[in-house]
Amino acid sequence: MHPTQLIAHFTCVQLHTLLLEGTKGVITRITGRLRSLSDNVLTLAVGAVEYEVLIPEFTRRHLQAEVGREISLHTIQYLEGNPVQGRLTPRLIGFLSEAEREFFELFCSVDGVGVRKALRAMVRPVQDVATAIEEQDTKLLATLPGIGPAMAERIVAKLRRKVPKFALLVARREAVQTQVTFDILRGLGHSESDARRLLDAVLATGKKFKDVESLIQAIYRQQHE
Secondary structure, eight states: OOHHHHHHTOOHHHHHHHHHHHOSSOOSEEEEEEEEEOSSEEEEEETTEEEEEEOOHHHHHHHGGGTTSEEEEEEEEEEEEETTTTEEEEEEEEESSHHHHHHHHHHHTSTTOOHHHHHHHOOSOHHHHHHHHHTTOHHHHHTSTTOOHHHHHHHHHHHTTTOHHHHHHHHHHHHHHHHHHHHHHHHTTOOHHHHHHHHHHHHTTTOOOSSHHHHHHHHHHHHTO
């Protein structure tokens, strides 16, 4: 097979595997200070080195308030460019959890979905996209940027039986977050019934919270409104 035909057959997961086989010290997680954040890329300072990391939209939204702070990302490395012209550039893609990283790789395994298309498409949380795939909601999937009706059908056909655990993983994380918050409220002197009332009042708003600290802040903010 000609090199140009060969590279056309690589999905982002296959490119990732290629890099794993040919590179020592693959970066799978990175921690540093968030220097800057734009539409689909961030700059992370790790000591004297700065890394450019590509991110999907749902990750960017979670990080908007974190500029200047230390963050950790679970990462994928892949090669971007044309090997025939000798222009292969290693890239990093960052996610907030291992589950999000795994889902992204699975999403890229669909024929016709490469890294850049997947990055553009992932504007909704993994839980929402995984649930849409599991429920065969092609109308919702087709609204994702770069994913039309035909591609939505292809995604459902390829991934429907592989995605249920991702919705469960996110749901389990939210359950743990709620329980930890409840325990903290009890530790702060609230009675069991009062802690439950405060927690239920905030959860009833339907808002999602990135961590326990954000949830507790929302509880006390709502108390004073």
